[in-house]
Amino acid sequence: MTIRKLTTNDKKSYLSLFNEVKAGIDPLWFMPDEAEMIEFLGQKECTILGAFSKDGELMGYAAILAVSPEIEDVKQMFGKTGAVCEVGLAMVLPKFRPQLPIARIYRDLLEWARSVGFETLIATAHPDNRASCKLCEYAGMKLVATKMLGKYLRNFYTLEL
Ligand SMILES: CC(C)(COP(=O)(O)OP(=O)(O)OC[C@H]1O[C@@H](n2cnc3c(N)ncnc32)[C@H](O)[C@@H]1OP(=O)(O)O)[C@@H](O)C(=O)NCCC(=O)NCCS
Numbered sequence: 001m002t003i004r005k006l007t008t009n010d011k012k013s014y015l016s017l018f019n020e021v022k023a024g025i026d027p028l029w030f031m032p033d034e035a036e037m038i039e040f041l042g043q044k045e046c047t048i049l050g051a052f053s054k055d056g057e058l059m060g061y062a063a064i065l066a067v068s069p070e071i072e073d074v075k076q077m078f079g080k081t082g083a084v085c086e087v088g089l090a091m092v093l094p095k096f097r098p099q100l101p102i103a104r105i106y107r108d109l110l111e112w113a114r115s116v117g118f119e120t121l122i123a124t125a126h127p128d129n130r131a132s133c134k135l136c137e138y139a140g141m142k143l144v145a146t147k148m149l150g151k152y153l154r155n156f157y158t159l160e161l
Contacts, residue, residue: 006048013058014038021091029126034089049105060092060100064109074122085118090135103138114161121161124154
């Protein structure tokens with residue numbers, strides 16, 4: 001298995017994985033703009049780490065986002081200032097769960113965010129999405145609130161980097 005940053009050359013694999021995983025879960029577990037994050041690859045708004053199998057298949061990925069509606073919401077809710085980023089968009093093809101170390105990818109992303117000067121990490125997850133909530137907990141994030149974000153119920157997690 002190889003773990004590396006996705007580039008715009010990975011767009012086809014990214015969208016194919018996104019659509020397959022999304023088809024298998026509750027639509028309220030996703031924010032509507034998540035598929036579009038691929039458009040921001042290579043810019044400072046979005047860094048996606050993906051895991052590839054030996055034969056080159058994209059198995060799963062997760063991202064650090066520097067711009068998102070959740071970031072603004074958390075800044076307002078908790079009076080946070082400074083450099084805040086969001087970890088999320090975690091997706092693993094069902095056939096690779098749970099053996100793909102997505103928690104390790106979260107930790108790598110977190111280290112990277114710290115190294116480039118982010119001060120606070122946030123994450124959101126639907127409370128019923130236990131696998132997603134567990135990822136946040138494994139990364140050492142603290143549950144600070146559960147509230148609606150528009151029509152989406154979300155657990156809000158934060159971590160000081
Ligand atoms: C979130 C995700 C990336 C996690 O992948 P993963 O860690 O490789 O593996 P799993 O999904 O099997 O789940 C990991 C853990 O959650 C638990 N879990 C999974 N589904 C669960 C459920 N319905 N109820 C309770 N626990 C559950 C597993 O038992 C496992 O727990 P453990 O670590 O204590 O053994 C993957 O589940 C996924 O792609 N989900 C769909 C996309 C998604 O919802 N992404 C987050 C929103 S953006």
